[in-house]
Amino acid sequence: MNLEDTMRWLLPIILYVCIEVYAYQAIKTITRSVWVQIGYLLVSLLILGYAIYIFANYDRSVGPTKYTLRASGLLLLTIVPKFAMVLFLFGEDVVRICITGYNYLSTTFFEGKVSKYMPDRRKFISQLALGVAAIPFAGLLHGIFRGKYNFKVLHHVLYYDDLPSGFDGFRLAQISDIHSGSFDDASKIEYAVDLINEQEMDLLLFTGDIVNTVAEEMDDWIDTFKRVKTPKYGKYSVLGNHDYGEYVTWNSKEEKDANFEAIKDIHTKIDFNLLLNDSIFVEKGEERIAVIGVENWGHNFKKAGDLRKASEKIAKDDFKILLSHDPSHWEYEVKKHSDHYHLTLSGHTHGFQFGIEIPGVIRWSPVQYVYKQWAGMYNEMGRYLNVNRGFGFHAFPGRVGIWPEITIIELRKSTKPV
Template identity: 35%
Template sequence: MSRFVFISLALVAALLAVDYYVYRHWRRYVRLRSRHHSGIHSLRWTLPLYQVLMPLMAVSMPVYFAFSNWWEVEPKLARALFMGIWVTYYLPKALLALALLVKDGIRFVIWLFGWFQERLLAPAEVPASAPAEGPAEVPAPAPTPTAEARLDLSDMKRMRRREFVQRLGWSAATVPFVVVGYGVFKSLYDFQVFRVDVPIRDLPRALDGLTVAQLSDLHAGSFFSERPMHEAVSIVESLRPDLIAITGDFVNHDADELPLILPALNRLRAPLGVYGCPGNHDHYARIEDVVRGVRSTPVDLLVNQHRTLRVDGARLHVIGTDNTGFRQRYADLPGALDGLQADPHGEEVRLLLAHDPTFWDAHVRPGFPEIDLMLCGHTHGGQIGFEVGPLRWGLARVAYARWAGLYAEARATGAGRQFLYVNRGAGTVGPPLRLGIRPEITLLTLRRA
């Protein structure tokens, strides 16, 4: 059995299990509701619809990936629409199933406790004795109609209260669908500008106040059209940076995605130039085609190379490496620095563009203390998380110590600090979804410390 078939069967089984578990709870609620409502308000019509959607949605993912190349439609748009619908259908179901599982677990524990209480703590049975002779027992008077009416009214109130609680619960269950739908269709390309000051010790006065706009992780295949990238570039243009940096992952997995971003990249201009470096996803495609496509624009893609810029007598060294990270070892930082002419008076700054933040701790900090600032991306901030004032957390935090924002550590030489900035990315990878972690455009300002 091929790996694809095995993974597909496991995926279908897991999705069916989650969907059927939620369906059973929904069916129970609909049956209760049908006692007091009829017609369309009983919601019974949702049951056959649910029964049809369950198997169709479960098999849709493996079928799509098996046969999507046969579709005579625009593949990027089809992929984006399909993934958006699929995530909106299943992610809230998974959250709902988890909540229902907790509720059922609590109910089971309560039932189990009651069962043991009945078996272990019930009083021993007392043998029945012969009835004593005496006057016949007078039967209790039959309940009056008023008492019966009170019982019926009490039962009705309990039923209505139970239905109200369940209706409230299922209404609350729609919240994840609304939130995920917002993350897929609204906040996906709702770019946020982060303005960051980088205080560099002994920064040349000529470079004090120099601005760098950073984009990262464009993932062209995650865009519906050319429009999101044009919007991002318009924002960058409005910031009027001195230099623009793009830190890798121009595509998802195919150089054919580049036409979705190349027209916008052709608009990029900055007084000191536009520079970039490759990312891990650029190697999933044919890296030669990606490099050729990006270099056809104003972006100077640095693959283990450097450029030295003169700014009022000071030197700004822009260094770009290929990707080194999980299962990739393409960076050659010594090669990128080869031939770099340091300023004899120390009037210089070294700016490194490298895609993966782990490269900073593994290679830059221990071996290259002369690097002042490294810009990277890769983590996307996890795409799901929260950032409220000083409180922030993203899914990427699970795998990366440096997952978003500015980080600083003392240089190995002890003279000042080195800085790392991790951009949250402009595109997406995996589910086309962002919740709480918006796509980022960064404006970094170098400050003399």
């Protein structure tokens, strides 16, 4: 292990230990029972040891597994609530230090003696910190066992003045980021497929990341996703950044290429038409709309997408629906494009699988500090982008406040320009 690898491991461990030592102060303040304190430390050490073991033995030729998901889940379940405790305890320590400093200065200058008095930690503050920590703990626990399969159907109605009249009321369904290698409950996935099939839709579109890493992840799910109904105007898909097999180490280029071809074949096996920098027309009588699919294009990820090539068959005045996995593509290339792409469908962010969404009140997730468009519908100059929150999950085996999504978008003809 080189110095860079050592530092990559050492810094997170030091941070974890600092949080642990601080949080332990609350346990010591709340209870004097030695057995409770020892039990608390043992559980913390076991979780840390398990995580270190799993990640130290991470096999880059295999990629993420259910074991790495479990380890990351346990770490977050441990760290996040304790971090909430640390914030409370740190606030109390600031007050304790201020009181100590005041006592020292006042006794030194006015009484001619040195005071070493520092207030003890207050049991009430430690109990309050523990109570606050219980909130993210319960949220993470719910997210791991229930939230990751808490599928929601979200509806949007979009108005366009230049929508062909025959497509007024046309309904699109979008799913994204299946990440089949993370699934651990077949009945929940069957339920989600049934939920998709219950929707009224004319066209079904999938915006990438069918696996985490390797094609074999879909072997047990082919029959399940083959059940997804094919609406009247078909099912179309594109690739996401995880579909290129670039997050593992391959024995040879040939092996990597074979995996990539197998991933592309998955789309055929589940009756999706994969668009690789290509386009098709959906026609109703003499009217048509274009569906354009680019390979992955991300500002900070693989740039295989070629919008010019994908749009070669498309006229400038055609109504255009673009499938592009990474929403940064819309921000950097699409939204101001002279050819006016009416609607772009993306995924990729998962909404970070963690956040707070109360319609009309608050919408927040840490991912918003990385992606300007990270979940839901966006509109600039009449050009829309929908960022689907994802069907599956990755890295963290759960979802907290950001639920898996099936999107239904209805296109409507407006009587005046938007």
